[in-house]
Amino acid sequence: MTRQDSFGSFVALPFPQTMPVLPTYIPQDVDMQAVKAQIAAVGVSAPAPDLPGLLDVVDHARDEGIDLKIVLLDHNPPTDTPMRDIATVVGADYPDATVLALSPSYVGSYSTHYPRVTLEAGEDHAKTGNPVVSAHNFVHELETPEFPWSVLTIVLLIGVLAAAVGTRFMQLRSRRSATSAGAIETSVVDPNEGV
Incomplete structure (x- = not known):
């Protein structure tokens, strides 16, 4: 890439001026316009037999304060x-929502509210083969409080620091005791020395 400087000369740039957007891979047999229309209408895009159960999951999530959208494919992509x-394409239209995409064997998700580690834990629990159970498991994982890893890390660091300081204190104390004992031994005079 080059650009023209103020003197009219072309200067090579060391990096691109815009970040490239990674392409999305949507299988050709997935009609995203139909998916988006169903999501806009009821919050779920799914075949008719699974729709009532998934609507119940969306209602439960809403009661828990989670704006959930679900996309169910009846077949696995490659x-x-x-x-x-x-999930990301649907989430672009609903930035405050959490989107769950399910197929018989695969799961994907998108959210701006939950960290990726929480979403992936939810995805792991959502691989059941039953879309309603999978969606329930995913929502349950979102509702589960996270383990306070930061607090544990801080407590462990303080413990290690206290142990290091305690060990150093004991080393200095034992040296002082050894030095004091050596000084006492040299100050005691042997009575047979003068003879």
Whole structure:
């Protein structure tokens, strides 16, 4: 890449001026316009037999303060990558929502409210093969309080620091005791020395 400087000369730039956008991989047999229309209408895009159960999950999530959108495919894509891409495309239209994309074997999700580690834990619990159970498991994982790793790390660091300071204190104390004992031994005079 080059640009023209103020003197009219072209200068090579060391890096691109815009960040490239990674392409999404949506399988050709997934009609994203139909998916988006169903999500806009009821919050779920799914085949008719699974729709009532998934609507119940969305209602339960709403009661828990989670704006959940669900996309269910009735077949697996070639890999699991499209599931996250589908969730991301739907999530772009609903930035405050959490989107769950399910297929018989794969799961993907998108959210601006939950960290990726929480979403992936939810995805792990959502791989059941039953879409309603999978969606329930995913929501349950979002509701579960996270373990306070930061607090544990701080407590462990303070413990290690206290142990190091305590060990150093004991080393200095034992040296002083050894020095004091050596000084006492040299100050005691042997009575036979003068003879």
